[in-house]
Amino acid sequence: MHKITFFERFEADILAGRKTITLRDESESGVIAGQTLPVHTLEADRWFCDIRIIAVQEVEFDDLSDKEAQQENMTLEQLKQVIQEIYPGITHLYKISFELC
Numbered sequence: 001m002h003k004i005t006f007f008e009r010f011e012a013d014i015l016a017g018r019k020t021i022t023l024r025d026e027s028e029s030g031v032i033a034g035q036t037l038p039v040h041t042l043e044a045d046r047w048f049c050d051i052r053i054i055a056v057q058e059v060e061f062d063d064l065s066d067k068e069a070q071q072e073n074m075t076l077e078q079l080k081q082v083i084q085e086i087y088p089g090i091t092h093l094y095k096i097s098f099e100l101c
């Protein structure tokens with residue numbers, strides 16, 4: 001992956017450091033700890049920051065906990081609803097931890 005995109009609605013939380021992970025499917029799991037990526041909005045492909053990948057971990061949807069919810073600045077109920085809206089029926093996810101550059 002040469003960039004990563006986020007929905008515009010996540011931008012403020014990312015820039016404020018309130019969102020520090022992103023849960024992706026296998027198609028977007030090809031990132032490596034230590035890698036720096038430009039971040040663009042999905043809707044307009046507008047760059048808004050660079051991030052450094054800290055870790056990539058496999059996680060089962062049913063094992064998502066308050067920890068991941070807090071890292072997403074959501075409740076666990078909100079996080080599970082958002083993930084199912086983005087990836088209907090998904091069971092296996094890739095938890096990408098990142099920091100702002």
Ligand SMILES: CC(=O)Nc1cc[nH]c(=O)n1
Binds near residue numbers: 006010023024042086
């Ligand atoms: C485009 C986009 O924002 N995709 C996703 C999917 C899962 N989590 C996330 O933060 N962003």
